[in-house]
Amino acid sequence: MSRIAVVPGSFDPVTLGHLDVIRRAAGIFDQVHVLVVHNPGKNAMLPITERVALIQKSIDEDPEMPDNILVASWSVGLLVDYCTEVGASVLVKGIRSQIDVSYETPMVLMNRSLANVETVFMLPDPQHAHVSSTLVRQVASLGGDVSPYVPAAVGRFLDKTRPA
Ligand code: PNS
Numbered sequence: 001m002s003r004i005a006v007v008p009g010s011f012d013p014v015t016l017g018h019l020d021v022i023r024r025a026a027g028i029f030d031q032v033h034v035l036v037v038h039n040p041g042k043n044a045m046l047p048i049t050e051r052v053a054l055i056q057k058s059i060d061e062d063p064e065m066p067d068n069i070l071v072a073s074w075s076v077g078l079l080v081d082y083c084t085e086v087g088a089s090v091l092v093k094g095i096r097s098q099i100d101v102s103y104e105t106p107m108v109l110m111n112r113s114l115a116n117v118e119t120v121f122m123l124p125d126p127q128h129a130h131v132s133s134t135l136v137r138q139v140a141s142l143g144g145d146v147s148p149y150v151p152a153a154v155g156r157f158l159d160k161t162r163p164a
Contacts, residue, residue, distance in 0.1 A: 004088040005029040005120070008079050010039045012046050013154045014055045015136055017128030019062065021094035024122055026066040029090065034059075035082060036073040045137050048073045050157075058151035080115035091119040096129050 007022055011034075026032045036051045038044070046054075056071045074082040083089070091111060093104050101121070108119040131149045140146045140158050147155045 002030040003090065004031045004033065004086060005090040005092050006033045006035050006079070006083055006086075006088045007092045007094075008035045008037045008074075010042055010044070010133060011036050011051045011055055012042070012044050012133050013051060013136065013150060013157070014058055015128070015131050015133055015150055015154075017094060017096070017124045017131040017149075018055075018133075019058060019065075019151060020124040020128055021092065021122050022059070022069065023062075023065055024124075025092040025120075026069050029092075030068060032069045032092070033082075033086060033088060034069060034071045035079070036071075037079055038075045048075065054151075054154050054157060057153035061151065061153060078114065080111050080117050083117050084115060089117060091117060093119055093121055094124050095121045096124065096132075 005025055005028075007025055009018065011018060022032065022034055034055055036048050036055070038048065052071055052073050059065050059069055059071065079091070083091070093100075095101055095104070104119070104121070111117045111119060136146050136149050140162075146158060150158070
């Protein structure tokens with residue numbers, strides 16, 4: 001039986017920390033779906049289609065990325081509905097700190113209760129422990145250099161869209 005894992009998130013934008021977790025998940029599961037999901041609790045910077053395109057470009061440009069990764073988006077229902085639709089029984093979440101564990105725990109229990117979908121926590125390389133999309137957006141909006149924290153495709157995109 002082929003094991004499909006879903007790596008869900010806002011990815012607004014995708015960071016090197018996300019890519020690290022995606023790469024690790026792809027080394028464990030047969031297939032990994034990176035799923036851009038609308039988070040109603042957050043004000044998005046990028047449209048979902050742009051986030052998907054940037055993840056795809058970042059994966060395509062990373063020579064160390066395995067080829068069992070698919071990028072998709074989901075905005076019509078529960079995350080577990082997507083899992084059911086594609087036959088995935090596992091979610092993978094990147095965890096940087098105890099704060100992430102506290103934030104994720106109710107969602108882990110809810111997704112298990114809703115559809116018996118389990119969640120696996122993965123730690124990225126510690127060099128990415130302080131990197132979040134929220135801080136990347138903030139640093140970029142204030143004119144800071146985000147190139148150490150994001151894939152080159154995201155860096156190019158943010159440079160292109162930076163107000164003159
Ligand atoms: O990158 P984020 O913003 O931390 O990702 C959060 C996300 C998108 C994974 C979370 O908001 C989510 O799971 N949304 C799906 C909505 C859903 O299914 N909710 C009910 C079960 S928790």
